[in-house]
Amino acid sequence: MVATSLVASPAVAPLLLAVDFDGTITLRDTLHVIVDEHGRRGVWDELEPDLRAGRITIEQAMAEQFRTVHATPGEIAELVRARAGVRPGFADLVAYAERAGHRLVVMSAGFRSVIDLVLGDMGLGHLEVVSNEALFSSDGCTLVFSDDRGEVCGLCDRRCKRHAVRMRHDGEPVIYVGDGISDRCVSGIADLVFARAGLAEWLDEQGREYIPFDDFHEVVSGVRAFEAGERAAA
Numbered sequence: 001m002v003a004t005s006l007v008a009s010p011a012v013a014p015l016l017l018a019v020d021f022d023g024t025i026t027l028r029d030t031l032h033v034i035v036d037e038h039g040r041r042g043v044w045d046e047l048e049p050d051l052r053a054g055r056i057t058i059e060q061a062m063a064e065q066f067r068t069v070h071a072t073p074g075e076i077a078e079l080v081r082a083r084a085g086v087r088p089g090f091a092d093l094v095a096y097a098e099r100a101g102h103r104l105v106v107m108s109a110g111f112r113s114v115i116d117l118v119l120g121d122m123g124l125g126h127l128e129v130v131s132n133e134a135l136f137s138s139d140g141c142t143l144v145f146s147d148d149r150g151e152v153c154g155l156c157d158r159r160c161k162r163h164a165v166r167m168r169h170d171g172e173p174v175i176y177v178g179d180g181i182s183d184r185c186v187s188g189i190a191d192l193v194f195a196r197a198g199l200a201e202w203l204d205e206q207g208r209e210y211i212p213f214d215d216f217h218e219v220v221s222g223v224r225a226f227e228a229g230e231r232a233a234a
């Protein structure tokens, strides 16, 4: 027996949208902006040999670098507001995801206080955020690396975003949006990747598919096309 179809067409199946922050939601990487303005120049170059040789981790190198950042939270907020910039359309992606019932998580290797500031200014302070934290002070900045990421990743040997996505994932398709090195590993478990800048170049080298984007309106269009494909395949 065929059921009479007075029921509205089924809602779109939920997706997990994981979005990087620095250089993705913002136009410029806030870590670079902060170090350039308030840090001691050349620290990263001094650490590079130890980093390459595996004598220190990237987290230790970041902590060393940020220890040279002498600035108050107020000075950091002023700098980030002046320089970070926001990529057009992110609020529209959030609104679209909320209407469609998709889960959107901001997933960053950067700092919660900076992320909350930028998202709060956009009226998006309610978003779910996974990140590290930086305690800014005129005596030098202290980094706090989050345990949110759970275990060390077996592929890249770091507490990377792959595990953070897995922990939040319940079988729904994963869409990842990013631009940098911390987005490489996690992009491998996404059903669809939007990439720009260094992440796009790396995916090209790997021969892997992605959708390039310059703003989030393109991401909304791509997500809608993905949904249409999922419905057609169902």
Ligand SMILES: [Mg+2]
Pocket (backbone or CB within 6 Å): 020, 021, 022, 023, 024, 178, 179, 180
């Ligand atoms: Mg980034």
Ligand SMILES: [Zn+2]
Pocket (backbone or CB within 6 Å): 153, 154, 155, 156, 157, 158, 160, 161, 162, 185, 186
């Ligand atoms: Zn990994």
